[in-house]
Amino acid sequence: MRAPLTWLAEYTDLAPGATGVDVAASLVSVGLEEEDLHGGDITGPLVVGRVLEFEETIQKNGKPIRFCVVDVGHHGQMVTEGKHQEIVCGATNFEVGDLVVVVLPGAVLPGGFQISARKTYGRISNGMICAEDEIGLGHDHAGIIVLPRLLGEEHVAGVQPGDDAIALLGLGEETIEANVTPDRGYCFSVRGLAREYWHSQGSPAGGFRDPAHIETPMGNDTGFPVVLTDEAPLGGVDGCDRFVARVVRGVDASAPSPAWMQKRIAQMGMRPISLAVDVTNYVMMALGQPLHAYDLDTLTGPIVVRRARPGETLTTLDDVERSLDPEDLLITDAGDGEADTVLGLAGVMGGASSEVRDSTTNVLIEAAHFDPTSVARTSRRHRLVSEASKRFERGVDPAVPAAAAEMAARLLVEHGGGRIDPGVTDLDQTTRPAPYRLEVDETSRIVGVEYPRERVIQILRDLGAEVAESPEEGFVDVRPPSWRPDLVNDSPAPDYAEEVARIDGYNNIPSVTPTPSEGRGLTHGQKVRRVVADALAGAGFTEVLSYPFVADDLADRMMLPPGDDRRLAVRLANPLSEERPLMRTSVLASLVDVLRRNVSRGHKDVALFEMGLVFRPGGPLRRAPIPSVSGRPSGPDLEQLYAAVPAQPRRVGVLATGSAEQAGWWGAGRPVEWSDMVAAVEAVAAALVVPVVVTADADHAPWHPGRCARIALADGTVVGHAGELHPKVLTALDLPPRTVGAEIDVDVLTVASDRAVQAVSFSTFPAALTDIALLVRTDVPAGDVEAALRRGAGEALEGVSLFDVYEGERIEAGHRSLAYRLTFRAADRTLTTEEVNGFRDAAVAAATQSVGAVQR
Template sequence: MKFSENWLRSHVPTTATRDELAATLTAIGLEVEAVTPLGESLDGVVVAQIVSATKHPEADRLQVCQVDIGNGDHVQIVCGAPNARAGLKAPLAMVGATLPGGMVIKAARLRGVESAGMLCSAKEIGTDIDASGLLELPADAPVGAALAGYLGLPDASIEIKLTPNRADCFGVRGIAFDVAAASASEVAAFSAAPVAPQSEATLAVELNAGADAPRYCGRVIEGIDAAAPTPLWMAERLRRSGTRPVSLLVDITQYVMLELGQPMHAFDRDKLTGPIGVRHARRGETLTLLDAREVTLDEQFLAITDASGTDESRPIALAGVMGGLDTRVTEATRTVFLESAHFAPSAIIGRGRRLGLHTDAGHRFERGVDPALPRIAMEYATQLILDIAGGAPGPVIEAALAEHLQSPQPIELRRERLARVLGLVVNDAEVERILRALGLAVAASNEGWRVTPPSRRFDLAIEEDLIEEIARIHGYDAIPTTLPAGAARLAAPSETRVDDASVRRQMAARDYLEAINYAFLDASLLETWQAGQGAVALANPLSAELGVMRTRLLPGLVAALARNVARQQSRVRLFELGKVFEERDPGLGTRDSGAAPAPVETLRIAAVACGEAAPEQWGSPARPVGFHDLKGDLESLAAASGASLEFRASQQPWAHPGRCADVLRVDAGGESQAIGCIAQLHPRLQRALDLDVEVVAFELDLEPLVARALPRARGLSKYPSVRRDLAFVVAEDVAWAELAASIRAAAGPALRDLVLFDRYQGKGVETGFKSLAMGLIVQDESRTLTDRDVEQIVADVTAALQRDHRASIRG
């Protein structure tokens, strides 16, 4: 929100300096982001009028101007501005004046012609950035008057950062209440008296959108002069608030919005049929907006329509966002239809962003506008139009759905609760002063106060809201700093789970950097990964590119890798630990709750790698990172919890065929649980993502990976272990994980360890087969195993491998 300092001071008289005012705003929660001084040091700058302008004899782009500076005095000025002309009134910096930029005006001789001063642009006097020509002043500007006094300078443009709950401060008058409370002053009276109708011209209004549009005010004003210039005082306040004047009717609606916080719109009445309607748009309807863009609407948009209730009903504006081009007002408009309405935030949120729009009206309606403001704003705008452009107003037509307009409810504020929460006692008189200065109705009670907020403060609903108001106005620095009392309960870390910090340290030890991505993604990116099923769409996304909650970590993580590769990082290794979200089965939601069930959240870990397997060095030849490098990193991570992993060949839409495996955790009983996938990215996906490097990645559910059994101490067996080395020939497509599972099941509890130490293909082994050499280490807790015991285990293992995998002992 940007506004003029002098405009704010017209609503709340305060003796605070500019710096003190900015500090006060920040201290009460309205953070000041920028203060831009305007029109400083304008002594010696006056309103002047060009009497004559003739071409400079020695320069094509210069003119020699005779300038009236009042009291019958004239000076000669050489000027190069393209709009310099006889009759123009403009600022003149006299000889000796110092302009805001530090320029000192001196008498000069330009191409042989004397010049006694300088005619100025808006940039040169420090009120705007426009330096394209002289600042043109109104025809009635008093010649010879000090420019600062005429323009209401010096001034400053103040920009504040508002939190979403302070929608009432999107108007200068709303800010004034906070300043008044903080500076122990009162807000100046504001009058928006009803304007008596002077004609019977009306336009009927129909509401057909229920709670989304519960109030709509309209008024017809005939016989206006829309070509009348915007008054200087209004144009200057708009400029200093970051809004460039356009035309009178548009400027008045903008002015009312900036002062009161109520967006308005003006239609050319002669381009309307009537009645005016408010309804949800129909799918496929089109509307050409004021910026000349044609947009296609659907049922989620709220439309203002003409000829409501008929087959010829057409959208003429996008409610709460932007008006339509066909019914806009121009300087030729003679009859205007003013709109001032209340729309529910839920009906406006995100609609502009869907169309790539961000408007001042939408920004306010999304956060909430005072439902009582439309009538007040209508009367105020009407009076401004009559004062400047004339005309005959008709009666205000107001349509309202009372059942959807909530009235403020009183809140009980307890004196004891206030003191306990703040940690200090605020005098009753100070509490009442603060609340009344903020515009709240206060009635004393035995335990404290009964407070009724105004309709503009719909953010005040519970006792804690009022306590926050007292705290910020009384001053956070007045609250004493005390240490919390009572014993703090220490939470011991669970031994049944490897903590997240240890997981992060382990990944960092394997040369990975942690990435933290948004939990939101572009829906089209998930579709590229074929991972969009079950994605949860956001009702109010930050942008169109962050429209759904992620169902996997890898799309965002690979996107981060791609950004690094695009910036000449050839070796990238990233991991992320975060949640993914999927739609919950509606049957699992709260029955009859009326609310959509919350999405299912799953904590996962993912990693991606590309480039060289090791940093550049001389000790070993360079080679690209591969599937088994990443598999080793994953097994290292699993070792922290003692998890036993199996890898089974599989296929995923995003994975390279033949280089993809499901990851399973095997428990002590031999039962396996699928926890994720490890693979190389599919070349087709890499092309779609514009990646020209091979990427290997894994993504797993974190909880089953980091779960571990409670440590149990046991003595080492005093009986010796026995090792038997065996070599089996099996089909090439048989995975080692499958063989290991069969061996452990056949060997039973006596098997202490199983080691694969050789894999051979070549002479002596039939094509399509491989030889795997392994070591079986067996041991018993209660006795020494005999040769017969060991031979029986070897026989059981051999029989199991022959039966399950058609393996044979290598001769």
């Protein structure tokens, strides 16, 4: 919302010598965000010019360039000696004879942009023909300013080349622009910004002059007939609870708007159009109350405010025919009773059929109060945002329509002639909010600053609230002002506390450094997560973060079998993308997208991991209750809320493709394979000092049946799976062949690692190494053989490692040879050969008994 300082000064006293920067800073101090500062920063000759001729050429890049001759008159700051100036321009939205805005050499435009004569496109350009954004008038850069189109033909009738454009467009005056938050809709007016500036100056007595405080006539039976009929489909809220209509007869609608009004409208970032439109826009900017003017002679019956009927259409003022929805609130002309005419979308935009034209002599002014929700839904439904809708959907003061209509009627008569009809329509169904019993000391408790009782009451009254003493000691009854719908709720005490703190000054709230409580450091779970991430990063994997949303058909593409609980996913009611409406049940489900994206962008060797939550409802979700916002949910409500939340275990997903070891002068490289994933999981387990058992798993999607390992704790609790993904899954997911992956349960590892690990003293005695080769059936897992060797070898065994697997000549069919290296070491002595042989024989015997191994 913009506000010229001269307009602001009419409603409130500005500090002596206050600049736009000072005023903006004052508004920031009461919670408004500064958006921009316009005007007051142009120096040098900015004049009106008339295009006399131009030569247009097309450049090599296809851009049209015009070499113009412009009459800029005789300007005192740069003596042109009456000569016409040659100016190069890249816009094409003007013709010979048009009045334009020209900045001449020596001028400085907003942002410190200095203008000088310079050579461009092979010719000297003595200045520049300006667009709106170049002089801070607006944000349009689609073409240069053509004054008759900006101000209207009648408004530039006396303008001559060489006239000062700074004064003509009001660019010498500073205009502040503030960003208005949704709860401060009253600041979408100069009235509201003036009130906030007044608060920033301490709310001095007599320092704010409310433009809405004008004498208005009471409603009577001779006004234009209006009927409010609304089925109130929006939760029982009527779409219109006040409608004021005034009639002005004998108006010369073709009369030009006064120059001061044109200038202010331009300063507000709008374009003067016609007297009736300019008046309604001016009043809207002044008071925040949108108005609409109708050609009274086009209306044949009473105005009826109602909801749209099926099949109805409306051509709005932007010449777009719109199909109406039954929830749209309409302004209609009831006609002769047989058929009615839709005049406009209430609170959004009027229709083209009843707009005021130059031939109009009788004008009906509408000033109404519409339900914010109804206007917001209509605006979004039709993708139609107007100055009116921006105000109505944030809340307009329901007490101001009569004053707005009166102000508009007076301005029309003053500048267009005619007379105001004595008939006044004012259908007022608004209700004042009930007083809220506020404990005065509660403000101090909420903010943390001691506010005297008198100070709190004074601030509330300065805000416009009615404050009365309450029968209860320490309380007052507060009724919020009509322009503050944000203070009307079941428990507004925090809102009032915020207002007191805001007006008293946020800078008066001391900055107190909090005293930290005695902490306990990281939790065990946090430590585990860090260890897991460090172990995988140390193994060469890159950590990524993906969105936990997946597609409907992902379970099919990952070949999850029917009945697999990973198919039971939570469906979002309002997903970010309709293509991904489900929450992931495994980390790999979303990690595959990251891998595919990296591969598609030319990365052939990729190794990724992600740690995050998955969502496992395990069945149909329970419906959660919707608790009241007026207080804390009850115990049973909390239980139902928690019961409706799906289980969310923490998992780690790992994916890799391409080369595990690069080729080079040192030799051939090596592609990633299933064993790399097993090694990654074992590295994580080793970092947490959690023993794991690795066994083959031939039936766990999405892994390859023959290249999938099951990782479990010693007690059989599954930690996760690792290996090569199924070729059909890779094809369905558009991933490279032989991609490998793993997924492990961090919660299981967290529980397993939450125990004291006994440190073992390192033996200084030498180790004894012995190798054995065992013949076993090919269907016997190597892990079972290793487990048997460990059981039989005894306490002196320090390590077992498989270093060779052989199948071929001199090996019985259906068997294979596994070669192990056993390491023995005693803590108190050097082991003898006889002792080591005994340990070895015991280990072999255990393997023979357990898995049928035969020593070679």
